[in-house]
Amino acid sequence: MLDESAKLLDDKSVKLLVMERLxxxxxxxxxxxxxxxxxxxxxxxxxxxxxxxxxxEYAEMELLYLRNTVKRYVPK
Amino acid sequence: xxxxxTRPEFDDATLYLSEFSKKxxxxxxxxxxxxxxxxxxxxxxxxxxxxxxxxxPELVMFNxxxxxxFITGHKYEPIIRLEDAGLIEDKIVYARAxxxxxxxxxxxxxxxxxxxxxxxxxxxxxxxxxxxxxxxxDPCCAQVLDASNQIALALLKGVTAQxxxxxxxxxxxxxxxxxxxxxxxxxxxxxxxxxxWNATYQVCYGNQNACx
Numbered sequence: 001m002l003d004e005s006a007k008l009l010d011d012k013s014v015k016l017l018v019m020e021r022l023x024x025x026x027x028x029x030x031x032x033x034x035x036x037x038x039x040x041x042x043x044x045x046x047x048x049x050x051x052x053x054x055x056x057e058y059a060e061m062e063l064l065y066l067r068n069t070v071k072r073y074v075p076k
Numbered sequence: 077x078x079x080x081x082t083r084p085e086f087d088d089a090t091l092y093l094s095e096f097s098k099k100x101x102x103x104x105x106x107x108x109x110x111x112x113x114x115x116x117x118x119x120x121x122x123x124x125x126x127x128x129x130x131x132x133p134e135l136v137m138f139n140x141x142x143x144x145x146f147i148t149g150h151k152y153e154p155i156i157r158l159e160d161a162g163l164i165e166d167k168i169v170y171a172r173a174x175x176x177x178x179x180x181x182x183x184x185x186x187x188x189x190x191x192x193x194x195x196x197x198x199x200x201x202x203x204x205x206x207x208x209x210x211x212x213x214d215p216c217c218a219q220v221l222d223a224s225n226q227i228a229l230a231l232l233k234g235v236t237a238q239x240x241x242x243x244x245x246x247x248x249x250x251x252x253x254x255x256x257x258x259x260x261x262x263x264x265x266x267x268x269x270x271x272x273w274n275a276t277y278q279v280c281y282g283n284q285n286a287c288x
Contacts, residue, residue: 025266028204029216034141034174036087038203061200064276065269069256 008059009051018059078133079104080112084119084140084150093139095211096221100228119149128163142173166190174198177279184282191237191282200270223247236287241280248275
């Protein structure tokens with residue numbers, strides 16, 4: 001589990017990685033949010049750029065997936 | 077036996093969850109359950125509380141927005157707060173809603189009868205707005221919502237809460253495995269982090285052996 005207190009997007013390389021991955025999203029896709037909104041690729045990139053709570057959680061989701069992928073495919 | 081389900085329908089998120097819940101309702105009816113369907117405006121606190129206390133459903137599924145403090149129904153009306161836990165603590169509950177696992181769910185931790193399956197963080201899924209007229213055809217969400225449906229379907233089949241929880245995680249992991257194959261369609265790979273997220277933060281509290 002990731003450290004929830006850490007600010008992932010303070011790390012410029014993480015921010016660039018997340019924004020790069022976001023750039024490949026299909027234009028029609030929307031991420032459903034708890035307040036009823038559904039965020040576009042451009043809106044998500046803005047949140048990541050601003051390093052706000054939504055951007056930070058999106059980065060956490062991406063890094064969690066990448067770390068679990070490494071665990072699945074790379075032997076210890 | 078009785079199965080209560082909440083299906084608020086007032087935004088894209090709740091509309092999609094409601095639509096995908098129809099498969100669960102059909103299955104429950106086929107198995108002979110009396111379905112207490114709190115759909116649309118019926119997903120309100122008065123109706124839900126009344127059916128929980130009077131009809132005493134053995135299985136409850138909440139769809140909707142939620143927080144650490146409550147699960148909401150139609151138009152964000154809180155229908156179950158932490159202080160209402162007594163209404164559901166002897167039941168098997170699946171909450172397809174954000175965050176409520178870490179507070180409401182944990183209240184089940186020392187219960188000998190009831191069980192709670194839910195999410196400790198946000199429940200994540202993607203949609204494509206061009207499918208809002210037919211959510212079940214939306215490829216962005218169909219796999220993840222069908223996977224989460226497996227939890228309710230397993231509970232209706234009579235498996236234990238722990239087994240239903242595990243079947244949900246297995247269904248998520250199966251999607252990940254399929255989409256990561258080299259011959260899988262690349263255009264859906266962006267949903268992988270959200271599926272991994274839901275699988276990671278899905279929790280099961282209470283009596284792990286609880287079943288119908």
